Amino acid sequence: MSKKTIGTLIGTILLVVVIVIGVLIYTSNERNPAITIDGLVGGEKIPLLENEKFKKIAKEKYNTTVNFAKSGSIEMADRDIAELDYLFPSSQVAEELIVMKQGEHITKSETVLNSPIVFISWGEIVDAFEKQGIVQKENDAYYIVDTQQFLQQIIEGSDWADVGLPSLYGEVSIISTDPVKSNSGNMFAGLLANMMNDGKVVTKAELPTILPVIEGFFIKLGYLENSSGDLFEQFLKTGMGAKPIIAGYENQLVEFATQNQETWERVKDNICIIYPKPTVWSEHPVIALNEEGERLIDILSDPEVQELAWKEHGFRTGLSGIENNPEDVNLEGLPETIKSIIPMPTPDVMDEIINRLK
Template structure:
């Protein structure tokens, strides 16, 4: 064989080996860059997110894609940012942006916050209750079929001392009330106390100056409520279990019925015939901020804003995204119908005002 040909073959073999070694080295370097050391992240989270965190697909993303071992404890959204000891916790995940400022006011070492989801506050009512409130002019059906409640008319029923049996014609004992979780412990109850304060203030968001005349009325309302659950998940479960006599109408999150129907498809027809979702007008958006108390929390933030996790949270759990530029398509939710948007929204009172409300009802 010609020496020049042999030399060319040898050169090509050497070049090929060099390229292969280079490729292997680059691949190794790339894998090393992508490889993350496992990390444990300890958090308090609001009970309305329990089903989401138990979702195997969500757990797979958090554990395998982001190498996170999650040490998660359920707590009331207000409790976690005020009275609970957060020593050793890397993140707090409540359900209200006011909670971020409450955490700062309580001395928590807040480093940053990121809104992960949004959930409008809704009322869940038994069908007979919804019908009675419709007859009373409080609830109406929109052109798109969704039910809405005039919160000012609702507030008038409360202020006038309307009674379920005598004034609304329902076989329910006692004065009319919208039941909620404890405002000093749980976010849905806290939001309802803020919305109620706005209603009692003639539709204007209360300030430090207007609050003194409102506080006794708010305090009396919740004092007469009796036992109040500390978790939004608990009151929704008790609402379904105990029936109309015990919990005629409650405050909850839009996503809760979606989750229930996804997990209990065999009850879908019964629930849809007996339960009505009513959108307060105006309502309040419950944002779900991830509050970072430690740099370790940043890894969990990455996982929670992962597009795949966000898609699961919407389609299976009904959580509207909190990310800018991302839209949710209601057709992706098979369990229940949700409106495209919720437009009539009122802000929560300032954190200082809500601190005084919490102190009054505690």
């Protein structure tokens, strides 16, 4: 075969490849015409949606631009959503509250991400708690030994000096976001209610006894942030004196360690995740309000996006068949699985708790 013939053959093959790629792109675009979708998103997921890799996958594979505004997950149930395509709250409870109040607008929903509620604290506090028997280390992860007893101790007004930390002022506290507006605070309130109900899921019948305790706990905390992202930022900025322990999402510290590697190397020995036993899952469902909004479910279910969500943002998968390896992220002490879980109270019970805390 002559060089001219070989050259012609190669040129023909390349032309065919270009045509096939063009047809595939055209077909994909016909199936997924270019759209821009707008919605409300819990603050902890904004870094994922702002990630250039996410934007590229959404644009190149799904022909979609994802716009969003930050909103507390609980607030979404009462927002005007007429002009929106999707909601992206941070728990099944928030989702069910939205269904209760705005169900007629929903076309589809699916949980795509997960993150447990954890306590984030400082090395000095964790060391003191370990000496006091409040915290123990298991396979490099820290756990509250008896979450019910620990929270009861806080409710009864134990001082920091009582747990070996006289340098900290006042009573022991765990600071959350506003449970009326933000999901992480709402889920912490649900966990607290369960623990004050002898470690059992609280029901409406038990609320008259539990509600004053929950109300008293949150009143003592004073002003609370409306977003878990804002609370975590304040935790980092104001330090141990102002924010000794916060309740937040596991993914927040994973994300910080991954996105700020130089800073993390300097502070990693002084910031710790503590897992309450039991904890509650924060499930992150996409709630589509129309056909366009349903495309976000497809994007976030994409294996590439799921991998990105874990490795760079610390979200555990919400989909079956996908595993999360702790060795993939830049944070030691993560358990491979979260085993000690208690269900949240039902949405009608949480609605009563929210109304009491307003």
